[in-house]
Amino acid sequence: MQTVSVRQVLSGDVAAGTKVTVQGWVRTRRDSKAGFSFIHLNDGSCFANLQLVASKDLPNYEEGILKLTSGASLSCIGEVVESKGRGQSLEIQAESIEVLGLVEDPDTYPIQPKQHSFEFLRTVAHLRPRTNTFGAVTRVRHAAARAVHEFFDQHGYYWVNTPIITASDAEGAGEMFRVSTLDLANLPRNDKGEIDFHQDFFGRETFLTVSGQLNVEAFCLAMSKVYTFGPTFRAENSNTTRHLAEFWMVEPEVAFADLEDLAALAENFLKFVFARVLERCGEDMAFFAERIEPEAINRLEALVNSDFVQMDYAEAVRILQASGKKFEYAPEWGVDLQTEHERFLTEQHCKAPVVVKNYPTEIKAFYMRLNDGGETVAAMDVLAPGIGEIIGGSQREERLDVLSRRMSEHGLDPSTYQWFLDLRRYGTVPHAGFGLGFERLLNYITGLGNIRDVIPYPRTPGSAPF
Amino acid sequence: MQTVSVRQVLSGDVAAGTKVTVQGWVRTRRDSKAGFSFIHLNDGSCFANLQLVASKDLPNYEEGILKLTSGASLSCIGEVVESKGRGQSLEIQAESIEVLGLVEDPDTYPIQPKQHSFEFLRTVAHLRPRTNTFGAVTRVRHAAARAVHEFFDQHGYYWVNTPIITASDAEGAGEMFRVSTLDLANLPRNDKGEIDFHQDFFGRETFLTVSGQLNVEAFCLAMSKVYTFGPTFRAENSNTTRHLAEFWMVEPEVAFADLEDLAALAENFLKFVFARVLERCGEDMAFFAERIEPEAINRLEALVNSDFVQMDYAEAVRILQASGKKFEYAPEWGVDLQTEHERFLTEQHCKAPVVVKNYPTEIKAFYMRLNDGGETVAAMDVLAPGIGEIIGGSQREERLDVLSRRMSEHGLDPSTYQWFLDLRRYGTVPHAGFGLGFERLLNYITGLGNIRDVIPYPRTPGSAPF
Numbered sequence: 001m002q003t004v005s006v007r008q009v010l011s012g013d014v015a016a017g018t019k020v021t022v023q024g025w026v027r028t029r030r031d032s033k034a035g036f037s038f039i040h041l042n043d044g045s046c047f048a049n050l051q052l053v054a055s056k057d058l059p060n061y062e063e064g065i066l067k068l069t070s071g072a073s074l075s076c077i078g079e080v081v082e083s084k085g086r087g088q089s090l091e092i093q094a095e096s097i098e099v100l101g102l103v104e105d106p107d108t109y110p111i112q113p114k115q116h117s118f119e120f121l122r123t124v125a126h127l128r129p130r131t132n133t134f135g136a137v138t139r140v141r142h143a144a145a146r147a148v149h150e151f152f153d154q155h156g157y158y159w160v161n162t163p164i165i166t167a168s169d170a171e172g173a174g175e176m177f178r179v180s181t182l183d184l185a186n187l188p189r190n191d192k193g194e195i196d197f198h199q200d201f202f203g204r205e206t207f208l209t210v211s212g213q214l215n216v217e218a219f220c221l222a223m224s225k226v227y228t229f230g231p232t233f234r235a236e237n238s239n240t241t242r243h244l245a246e247f248w249m250v251e252p253e254v255a256f257a258d259l260e261d262l263a264a265l266a267e268n269f270l271k272f273v274f275a276r277v278l279e280r281c282g283e284d285m286a287f288f289a290e291r292i293e294p295e296a297i298n299r300l301e302a303l304v305n306s307d308f309v310q311m312d313y314a315e316a317v318r319i320l321q322a323s324g325k326k327f328e329y330a331p332e333w334g335v336d337l338q339t340e341h342e343r344f345l346t347e348q349h350c351k352a353p354v355v356v357k358n359y360p361t362e363i364k365a366f367y368m369r370l371n372d373g374g375e376t377v378a379a380m381d382v383l384a385p386g387i388g389e390i391i392g393g394s395q396r397e398e399r400l401d402v403l404s405r406r407m408s409e410h411g412l413d414p415s416t417y418q419w420f421l422d423l424r425r426y427g428t429v430p431h432a433g434f435g436l437g438f439e440r441l442l443n444y445i446t447g448l449g450n451i452r453d454v455i456p457y458p459r460t461p462g463s464a465p466f
Numbered sequence: 467m468q469t470v471s472v473r474q475v476l477s478g479d480v481a482a483g484t485k486v487t488v489q490g491w492v493r494t495r496r497d498s499k500a501g502f503s504f505i506h507l508n509d510g511s512c513f514a515n516l517q518l519v520a521s522k523d524l525p526n527y528e529e530g531i532l533k534l535t536s537g538a539s540l541s542c543i544g545e546v547v548e549s550k551g552r553g554q555s556l557e558i559q560a561e562s563i564e565v566l567g568l569v570e571d572p573d574t575y576p577i578q579p580k581q582h583s584f585e586f587l588r589t590v591a592h593l594r595p596r597t598n599t600f601g602a603v604t605r606v607r608h609a610a611a612r613a614v615h616e617f618f619d620q621h622g623y624y625w626v627n628t629p630i631i632t633a634s635d636a637e638g639a640g641e642m643f644r645v646s647t648l649d650l651a652n653l654p655r656n657d658k659g660e661i662d663f664h665q666d667f668f669g670r671e672t673f674l675t676v677s678g679q680l681n682v683e684a685f686c687l688a689m690s691k692v693y694t695f696g697p698t699f700r701a702e703n704s705n706t707t708r709h710l711a712e713f714w715m716v717e718p719e720v721a722f723a724d725l726e727d728l729a730a731l732a733e734n735f736l737k738f739v740f741a742r743v744l745e746r747c748g749e750d751m752a753f754f755a756e757r758i759e760p761e762a763i764n765r766l767e768a769l770v771n772s773d774f775v776q777m778d779y780a781e782a783v784r785i786l787q788a789s790g791k792k793f794e795y796a797p798e799w800g801v802d803l804q805t806e807h808e809r810f811l812t813e814q815h816c817k818a819p820v821v822v823k824n825y826p827t828e829i830k831a832f833y834m835r836l837n838d839g840g841e842t843v844a845a846m847d848v849l850a851p852g853i854g855e856i857i858g859g860s861q862r863e864e865r866l867d868v869l870s871r872r873m874s875e876h877g878l879d880p881s882t883y884q885w886f887l888d889l890r891r892y893g894t895v896p897h898a899g900f901g902l903g904f905e906r907l908l909n910y911i912t913g914l915g916n917i918r919d920v921i922p923y924p925r926t927p928g929s930a931p932f
Contacts, residue, residue, distance in 0.1 A: 003722075005622060005690070023722040024690065025893050043721075044689030045622055073893040075722065100722075101864070101894035109892055126681075126885040127892070129688035138689055142624040149615055156471060156511060158608040163923045163932060164630070164674075164697050165643070165712055177631070177667065178650075179643050179674065181701045184661050187650060195650050201643070201701055201711065203928040208630075208645065215592075215923060215932060222595035223510030223604055224471070224490065231630050231697065235647045235667055245667065246631055255509075256469075256489040256541065398567075419592040419932060426575055426593070427491050427539040428567035457629045457681060464633055464668035466681060466885060 001077070007045035009080055009090055016080050022050060022092060023075045023100075025130065026068045028113050037065055038085075039097075041076070044135055047283040051083060051091040052076050064099045069106040070113045071130065074099050118450060122458045125466065129456075133291075136284035137454055140277060141442055147276035148229055148250055148438075151269055157225040157252060162212030164231065167204055168416050175235040176207035177245075208233035213251055213433060214367070214420055217396065220253040220431055221423050227252040229438075237461045241450040244439060245459060253433035259378045259395045262432040263355045266382050266391050267308045269436075270353075274300040277445055285445075293447020299386050300445065309350040313359045313376065316341075319349055336363045337381070342388035354383045366410040368394035369430075370402055380434075387444045393434025400424035467543070473511035475546055475556055482546050488516060488558060489541045489566075491596065492534050494579050503531055504551075505563075507542070510601055513749040517549065517557040518542050530565045535572040536579045537596065540565050584916060588924045591932065595922075599757075602750035603920055606743060607908055613742035614695055614716055614904075617735055623691040623718060628678030630697065633670055634882050641701040642673035643711075674699035679717050679899060680833070680886055683862065686719040686897050687889050693718040695904070703927045707916040710905060711925060719899035725844045725861045728898040729821045732848050732857050733774045735902075736819075740766040743911055751911075759913020765852050766911065775816040779825045779842070782807075785815055802829045803847070808854035820849045832876040834860035835896075836868055846900070853910045859900025866890035 003021040004014055014020060024043030031037045035056040040049035054065050068074065078092040085091070103109045110124045111131060121128040128134040149159065165179050181201040182188065190196040197205045212228035219226045228251040236243055252265065278285060278300055288296040311319075320331035320341050325348075329338045337345075337356070346354045358376040361368075368377035378395035397403045403424055407414060414421065442454035452458030457466050469487040470480055480486060490509030497503045501522040506515035520531050534540065544558040551557070569575045576590045577597060587594040594600040615625065631645050647667040648654065654662040663671045678694035685692045694717040702709055718731065744751060744766055754762040777785075786797035786807050795804045803811075803822065812820045824842040827834075834843035844861035863869040869890055873880060880887065908920035918924030923932050 007622070023895070025688070044624070045691075071893045073895045100896070101890075101892075103893055104866075104891045111892075124885075126684035126888060127688075129685050135688065138624055138626065138685065142619075142626075145625055146615060146619055149612060153608075153612055156473070158510070158604055159611055160604065160608075160922050161697070161714060163712065163925070165699075165925070166932065168932065175647070177645050177647060179645060180650075181641070181643060182650075184644075184646075184648075184650070184653060187653075201703075201927055202925060218592035219595050219604065219922065222491070222593075222601065225511075231627070233631075237667075246629065248627060400570075419590075422592060424567075425570045426567075426577075427537045427569055429489070429539045430566070456626050456685065459629070459631070459668060461667055462669040464629070464631060464670070464672055466629060466632065466634065 005045035006041060006043045006048070006050040009050055009092070010046060010048050010088070012090070014080050016082055016090065018080050019077065019095075020080060020092070021075060021077050022052075024050075024073070026070055026072045026074065028070060029068050031066070037061075039065075039068060041074070042135070044129070044138070047132065047136055047139070047287060048088070051085065051088050052078065052094050052097065053091055054094040054097055058094065058097060060097070060099070065097055067102060068099065069103050069109070071103040071106075071109050071111055072099065073101040118453055122452055125457050132287060133453075136281075136287050137442070137446060137448070138456070139284050140281050140446055141454065143277050143280040144273055144442060144445060145229070145438070147273040150276070151272045152227045152252065155225065157227050157254075158219070158223050160216050160219045160226045160228055161230055162209065162215035162228050164209055165202070165206050166209045166215075167202070167206055168214065176210060177233050177235045179206045179208060210234060211249065211251065211435060213253065213435065216251060216253045216433070217420070217431065218423055220255050220433070221427070221429065224255045225252075239460050239462075242440075244451050244455060245461065247451075247455065248438040250436040250438055251433060253431060255429050255431045257395070257432045258430055259357055259380055259432060262393050262395065262434060263308070263310060263357070263380055263382075266355070266380075266393065266434055267353070270382070270384075270391070271304045273441070274445070275304050278304070288446050288448075295386060296445070296447040303353055303384060306352045308353045308355055308382070310355045310357060313356050316345055316356050320344065323349070334360050334362060339388040342381075342383045343385075346383040346388070347385045351385070353385065356381050356383065364394070366406045366412065367396055367403070369397045370406070378432075384444065387440075390440060390444060391434050391436045393432065395430065395432040398424055398428045398430050400428065471511035472507065472509045472514070472516040475516055475558070476512060476514050476554070478556070480546050482548055482556065484546050485543065485561075486546060486558070487541060487543050488518075490516075490539070492536055492538045492540065494536060495534050497532070503527075505531075505534060507540070508601070510595070510604070513598065513602055513605070513753060514554070517551065517554050518544065518560050518563070519557055520560040520563055524560065524563060526563070526565070531563055533568060534565065535569050535575070537569040537572075537575050537577055538565065539567040584919055588918055591923050598753060599919075602747075602753050603908070603912060603914070604922070605750050606747050606912055607920065609743050609746040610739055610908060610911060611695070611904070613739040616742070617738045618693045618718065621691070623693050623720075624685070624689050626682050626685045626692045626694055627696055628675065628681035628694050630675055631668070631672050632675045632681075633668070633672050634680065642676060643699050643701045645672045645674060676700060677715065677717065677901060679719065679901065682717060682719045682899070683886070683897065684889055686721050686899070687893070687895065690721045691718075705926050705928075708906075710917050710921060711927065713917075713921065714904040716902040716904055717899060719897060721895050721897045723861070723898045724896055725823055725846055725898060728859050728861065728900060729774070729776060729823070729846055729848075732821070732846075732859065732900055733819070736848070736850075736857070737770045739907070740911070741770050744770070754912045754914075761852060762911070762913040769819055769850060772818045774819045774821055774848070776821045776823060779822050782811055782822050786810065789815070800826050800828060805854040808847070808849045809851075812849040812854070813851045817851075819851065822847050822849065830860070832872045832878065833862055833869070835863045836872070844898075850910060853906075856906060856910060857900050857902045859898065861896065861898040864890055864894045864896050866894065
C-alpha cells in the first residue's frame with residue numbers, strides 16, 4: 001500500500017477509492033454525536049489539513065483516538081473518498097489509526113490551536129513550524145530559494161560558495177564577529193604584550209564574512225557569470241525588525257557587464273522569483289494575503305507585470321525636492337535616500353519598481369566604479385513598492401590605478417587586498433554585481449514585518465537559545 | 467547583434483554564418499606564417515576553448531592582437547564558421563577584436579599555460595579558476611549542488627537553513643570555533659574572575675555549528691521531509707588531504723522513517739546526483755578521467771547502475787575477520803571500521819556500494835536510536851568503491867525516556883537540550899537522517915585526492931589568506 005502525503009491526496013494525485021497510508025500531526029479533533037471523530041491532519045507538505053473520519057467502531061477509539069490532542073502524531077490507513085462535508089473535496093475514511101506520539105500535558109503544550117503572538121512564537125522557534133504561519137514561511141522560503149538557483153542556472157551562472165571565515169572586511173560596512181580558537185582564559189601574548197594572533201587557528205585574526213562579493217569576483221573573472229547564496233553576518237547591536245546578526249545573501253557577479261546590464265538582470269531576477277513563488281505556493285500566499293498583508297499577492301503580481309523605471313540619483317533628488325511632500329529627512333544631493341524617500345519614488349511618483357542609478361561617490365563603497373568626473377559611482381538600488389530598497393549593486397571598479405587610489409583614500413591596507421588588486425592586473429574586464437538580502441526578500445513576499453519571522457531560527461543580540 | 471558564450475557557440479546553439487560577440491580570456495595565441503593568429507578563448511561557460519581566427523589585416527593586429535598573452539581579456543565580433551583545423555568543429559572568423567585587459571608582466575603571471583602543481587595553485591586560489599582543472603571543479607560543484615536541491619525538491623523535501631552560530635554542540639564530535647564580539651584586550655570578568663559571557667553578543671558562549679542536524683529535526687517534526695545544505699565547521703588542527711575547517715554538509719531528515727527507508731533514500735540520492743553530473747558535465751568529467759583519475763567516469767556509472775548491498779556491522783566484522791586479509795588494524799566487534807576495512811568490503815568482497823547497519827552503541831552518537839537489547843544503534847554508513855564511507859546516518863532516538871538516559875550517560879547538560887527533548891515530548895514520531903560532506907562527494911566525483919582542491923577557497927590551520 002502507498003504511503004502518501006497530505007499534498008498528494010488533496011491535489012488529486014491519488015484517485016478516490018485508493019487505500020493509502022497518511023501520517024502527520026493532529027491540528028484539531030472534533031467528535032460528532034453520531035459516533036465519528038473528524039481529525040484534521042497536517043504533515044507540512046502543504047498548507048491545508050486532510051480530514052480523517054474515524055468511527056467509534058475502531059478498536060482503539062476510546063483508548064487512542066479520543067486521546068489525540070493538537071500536536072499528537074499518528075499513522076492512518078484508510079480510503080480516499082469524496083468528502084460530504086464543507087471545506088474539503090477529499091478526505092480519508094479511516095480503517096485504522098495508530099497513535100504514534102501523544103502530547104505530554106496538553107494544557108501546557110505551547111502550540112495551542114489558537115492564534116499566538118509572533119513574540120511568543122520566537123521563544124519556541126523549535127515548535128513554531130507546526131503553526132500555519134511558519135509552515136507557510138518554510139514552504140515559501142524553500143520555493144524562493146529554489147527559484148534563485150533555477151534562475152541563475154538557466155542563465156548560465158555558476159554557484160560559488162565563498163569563505164565564511166575570512167581575514168578581510170569586504171566593505172568596512174558592518175561590525176564583524178571574531179572567530180577564534182584561542183583560550184580566552186590564557187590568551188597568548190607577543191613580546192609587546194599584544195595578543196598573539198599568530199597562535200590563533202589560521203595564524204591571524206579572522207572574522208565571519210559580511211559579504212562574499214570580493215571573493216566571488218575572482219570566480220567572475222574566470223567563469224564570467226557566477227553567484228553566491230550563503231550566510232553572512234553582522235555584529236550590529238540592533239534589535240529591530242530589519243536587522244539580523246546572521247542572514248543569507250544572494251550575490252550575482254557578471255563579467256563583461258555594465259550598470260545597464262545589471263539593472264536588467266535585477267529586474268528579470270525579481271520577476272522570475274516572484275512568479276515562481278506565486279505559481280508554487282498559491283495556498284500559502286493566499287494565507288498571507290488573508291491574514292498578514294492584504295497586498296501580498298497583488299503587489300507581487302503587479303511587479304511581475306511591471307516595467308521597472310530607471311532614473312539617476314540626481315533626478316530622484318530633484319523629484320523628491322519638487323514633490324512638495326514633507327519628509328522627516330529633507331532630500332539633498334550627497335545624502336543617502338531614506339526609506340521614506342524610496343517609498344515615495346516607487347509608490348507615489350512612479351507607481352512601479354524603480355532603479356536609482358549613479359549615486360554620489362562619497363556615500364558608496366570603495367569598489368564601485370567611478371563615473372567620469374568622479375562625483376558619482378556606477379551604483380544602483382532597486383526600490384519596490386511597499387518596502388523600498390530591495391537590491392543594491394554596482395558596476396565594479398576594474399581599473400587598477402583608480403581602485404588603488406580609492407583604497408588609499410578609504411584607508412584600506414593594500415597588503416590585505418593584494419589578491420583583489422591582482423584581478424585588475426591580469427586580464428581585467430568590466431564587471432558588475434548586486435546583493436540581495438534573502439530574508440528581506442521573504443519579508444516582502446510574505447508581508448511579515450519582522451525579519452526574525454522569515455528565518456528558521458531567530459536570534460537577537462543577547463539571545464541565541466539554539 | 468547577439469552576445470553569446472563559448473558554450474553556446476560550441477554546442478551548436480548558434481548557426482554557422484551568424485555574426486556574434488564573444489568575450490573571455492586568452493588561453494593561448496599562435497601566429498601562423500600565412501598572416502593569421504589563432505586565439506584560444508575561454509569564458510568559463512564550458513571546458514573547451516573557442517578558436518578565434520584573426521587576420522593581420524585587422525587594424526589593431528600589431529598594436530593589440532600580437533600583445534595578447536595567456537590571461538588577457540578581449541571582446542570579439544565575428545562570424546561563426548565551420549573550422550578547417552583539427553580539434554574543433556566551429557570557430558570564429560574575427561571581424562574585430564577589442565583588447566579589454568592585458569596581463570601586467572606576462573613572465574611573472576602566476577597562471578602560465580603549462581601544468582602547475584596543486585600545492586602552488588592553492589596559494590593563488592583567486593586565480594586558479596582560470597585553469598582547466600579548477601574551471602571543471604567549479605562547474606561540477608555547481609552541477610552537483612543543483613542536483614542535491616533538485617533531488618530533494620522532487621521528493622517533497624523542504625530546504626531549511628539551520629543556524630551557523632549556535633550555543634550547542636551537536637555531537638560533541640569535533641572541536642569548535644568560538645564566535646564572539648568581546649574585546650580580547652579587555653575581557654569582561656564576573657565576580658569570580660571568570661570571563662563574563664553574559665556580556666558577549668548573544669549573552670552566552672557561542673560557536674560555529676558542527677552540524678545542522680539537531681536544529682533541522684525540529685522542522686522535520688513539523689514538515690515531515692526537510693534537508694539542510696549549508697556550511698559547517700570543525701576546528702581540528704589537522705592539515706591532511708581529508709580535513710577542512712569549513713565545509714558544506716547535506717543533511718536530509720525524514721519523519722515516519724526507519725533505517726531501511728534511510729538506506730533507500732541514500733541510494734537513490736547518490737544515484738541521482740551522479741547521473742546528473744555525468745549528464746551535465748560530460749566534458750569536465752572526461753578531463754578528470756583523462757588527467758586525474760582514470761576511473762572517474764566508470765565508477766560513477768557503475769554506482770548508478772548498481773544495487774547497493776546491505777549488511778549489519780556484525781556481519782561486516784565477520785567477513786573482514788574471515789577474509790584472511792592482513793589489515794593494518796585488526797577488525798574487531800566494538801571498534802569502528804577503518805577505511806581499509808570499508809574499502810575491502812565495497813571493492814573486493816561485495817564489488818558494489820555497501821550499506822553497513824546497526825553499529826555498536828559505544829562508538830556512536832547519543833541521538834541514534836537504541837536497538838532492542840541495547841548493544842547496537844540503528845546507524846548506517848554508506849561505503850562506495852574507491853573511497854569508503856561517503857554517507858553516515860541513523861534513525862533517531864524518538865523515545866523521550868531513552869534519549870534522556872542516553873544524554874545523561876554522555877554527560878550532556880539537559881538544560882542546553884531542553885528544546886531538543888521537547889520534540890520527543892510533543893507528538894514524537896520515528897525519524898531518520900543522514901549527513902554527507904559535500905566536498906568529500908566532490909573528491910569522489912572528480913577523483914581529486916585533496917579536499918582543498920574541491921572548495922573554492924582552501925584554507926589550512928595556520929593559513930586563511932582570503
